[in-house]
Amino acid sequence: MIQIDQLNYAYGHKQVLKNIHLDFPENQFSVILGRNGCGKSTLFKLMAGLEPVKDGLIRYSGKPLSDFKGKDRAALLGFLPQFHKTVFPFLVKDVVITGRAAFSRYRPSKSDWERVDQALLDLDIEHLRDRPYTELSGGERQLVMIARILVQAPKVILLDEPTNHLDVYYQSYLMKKLRQLSRQNFTVIAIMHDPNLAFLFADHLFFMRQHEVVKPESKTRITDPKFLKGVYDVEFHEAMIQDKTIVIPDHSWL
Numbered sequence: 001m002i003q004i005d006q007l008n009y010a011y012g013h014k015q016v017l018k019n020i021h022l023d024f025p026e027n028q029f030s031v032i033l034g035r036n037g038c039g040k041s042t043l044f045k046l047m048a049g050l051e052p053v054k055d056g057l058i059r060y061s062g063k064p065l066s067d068f069k070g071k072d073r074a075a076l077l078g079f080l081p082q083f084h085k086t087v088f089p090f091l092v093k094d095v096v097i098t099g100r101a102a103f104s105r106y107r108p109s110k111s112d113w114e115r116v117d118q119a120l121l122d123l124d125i126e127h128l129r130d131r132p133y134t135e136l137s138g139g140e141r142q143l144v145m146i147a148r149i150l151v152q153a154p155k156v157i158l159l160d161e162p163t164n165h166l167d168v169y170y171q172s173y174l175m176k177k178l179r180q181l182s183r184q185n186f187t188v189i190a191i192m193h194d195p196n197l198a199f200l201f202a203d204h205l206f207f208m209r210q211h212e213v214v215k216p217e218s219k220t221r222i223t224d225p226k227f228l229k230g231v232y233d234v235e236f237h238e239a240m241i242q243d244k245t246i247v248i249p250d251h252s253w254l
Helices: 039-049 070-076 093-103 110-122 138-152 168-180 197-202 227-233
Strands: 001-009 014-024 029-034 055-060 078-080 156-160 187-192 202-207 213-216 236-241 243-247
Touching: 001 039, 014 039, 014 213, 029 039, 029 138, 029 168, 029 197, 029 227, 039 156, 039 187, 070 078, 070 093, 078 138, 078 213, 093 110, 093 138, 110 138, 138 156, 168 187, 187 197, 197 243, 202 227, 227 236
Parallel strands: 029 187, 029 202, 078 156, 156 187
Antiparallel strands: 001 014, 001 055, 202 213, 236 243
């Protein structure tokens, strides 16, 4: 679905992405991991078209992102930034319907409102439909913003740190929903900090360090403590939970 080739990016003289090569498979849940400041959010801004690609190429279904304009881009791509808030007490249903703005302008149709109801139902938040958005918890707001993307019905969903500031319940709930969406003809890509959530729910994992993509050696598992130390600069230990591998930071050096 998405191919990134020889992508470089700099803010002035500060290089923030170096020769990025990535392929994201269609209808799968992929996660990008790495330390703060390694270039993940800048990569997403370029993938979402919020920053111009000046050096390299980003293709969606074989076409450069720059070829998609207006409604075509809205039908291709939905983006949830790391931070979003509103100071106005719009009802949840009115926040979600804005996902159809590129297609319906100021007159949502009956089918648009049906999409709203279906998105709220799919995320199990239909009970929030007539609640003011400003009164919701952080986890509920996050799900509402994802519902907004669902009514947009893009092929690709990009989420920048979707579990940030969520409690344990909503972290697990949201990750399950994202995995489900990837099974419903959405290509879902998220930036995350917690490797264990990614190990438990994602189909594909990608790692960045110091503005570059890093990969384990061919015979090394992605959960290998030596590889993860190279990504995070922290010692890890592996542990098995049922049939899943998780990693635990070693705090003995503190």
